Amino acid sequence: MKQRKLSNSRRRFLWTVRGGMYFATALTGLLTLFLVAYVLIQGIPNLSWEFVSTKPSYLSGNIGILPDILNTVYIVIITLLIVIPLGVGAAVYLTEYATNKRLVSVIEYAAEALSGIPSIIYGLVGMLMFSNTIGTSLMAGGLTLVIMNLPTILRNTQESLKTVPQSYREGAFGLGAGKWRVVRTVVLPGCIDGVITGCILSVGRILGESAALLFTAGFAHALNGFVKGLGSAGATLTVALYVYAKEQGEFGVAFGIAAILLVLAFGINLAASAVTKYYQRKNAV
């Protein structure tokens, strides 16, 4: 059968949009490829065991990023420790306890507002609220990040609570369990996948954060233990990258850190999609 020919104007439309789509997608793909390849090529030659296992010293001119790595770990731990109970509790309240529709929409609106606020504003407010009271420290930075990541944990937990079947709750109530017992034994175990996804996303966000930390956690490179570290100022990897690149002109070091951050970001993406897939399959069964 002979195919009917399209009119010229329709054909022109077809090829224009097709060309546009191919071009745009290729550009997006190549851009990503270029960014990743460029950073890795520039960064990996600067990586060595010494680079990640020593601290910077003015005497020998050595630049090591061990303190920055540890600071990042500390700040991730302290942020998650505080934000998980807050976020999960809020999500449980919203899905299990709240009866007042208006209050629910106020809380949800507040969470949305929090996720839209730019990190530089968090940095400023964190400085006023925390650094001016407890001093510029990892703790102040961590508390700032808690507010920032609250919506992420809240929303992910809420989503997974919605997947806990209503019949489970009814069954538990029918057996005579009180509300708190139902929440503790039926609801909370059901939201673990949401909490894990939220945590992974939060870790990604904390790793990439710089503007909110610059004025709250400072940019020192001292080597400290966990407790002492929380009380003193310290740069995370991202902040250290910024300081080395913008203020000290140490681009080799900056690219080295950038390469590490990129690999971490990639790992976090993989973990997030793996967890999502795992729980989707589990829930489907």
Add this chain to the structure above:
Amino acid sequence: MKSKQNLLENVVHSIFLLLGLVTVGCVLLITVYLVVSGIPAIREIGLVDFLFGDTWASTAAEPKYGILPFILTSVYGTAGAIALGVPIGFLTAVYLAKMAPQSLKEIMGQAVSMLAGIPSVVYGLVGMMVLVPGIRKLFHVPDGASLLAAIVVLAVMILPSIIKMSVTALEAVPKEYEDASLALGATPEETWFRVSVPAAKSGIAAAVVLGVGRAIGEAMAVMMVAGNAANMPSLFQSVRFLTTAVASEMSYSSGLQRQALFSIALVLFLFIMLINAALNFFLKGEKRS
């Protein structure tokens, strides 16, 4: 026994209520802190002089605090990033949602997630090392750290949010709409652009607004490529955004200068709240349709 049980339930209920209210408390605290610390400088300088003054000379002997250059730079920079990033993101999203084979779709999905996961300072670093010298050579200007460099970096940074959100919106379009259009003799391309896209327009609009919010709030990447001189915006000149105005002087400011920085943050905050309201409007539109 019964009353003990009730007491426990009530205590637990109030604890959860308290945790739920933390979010609201945070938003209120942030707002109050910004307003309280932002108002004094505006009062001292005068609202009109502050918002529409065209010179920012905070360290001069006779300091001037006009933030019009920052406001205009932020608006132009965001507009530029949107003009550059939205068409690319939109076309990529249509391709990925409708046309791409499954394997390519998965690979590109990973790429877009990667793009979203790259920290902003890394964008700034690459911009500093590649884009800024590139612009200097390409356009024969003395310094490549300019509004143009910031626009390009921001355009790349908003791509992932635009693509992800538009793909979600496009995939939610009911298949019946497209089948009907195809059955009437439209080509697949005509169907996607004249049926699917209009059906997903709230979601796509929300994606654009999200991009605007991202671009206007970005600080570190912009700080590394825009040069940070308080000029009126011009494509090849060093400029300062609202965000970078706050960040660049914060560490050494004091007195009225510091207060003025808080006022700038307040202005930025109001911009963001407006954008959030717009975002909510479009998201509600999507839910309705």
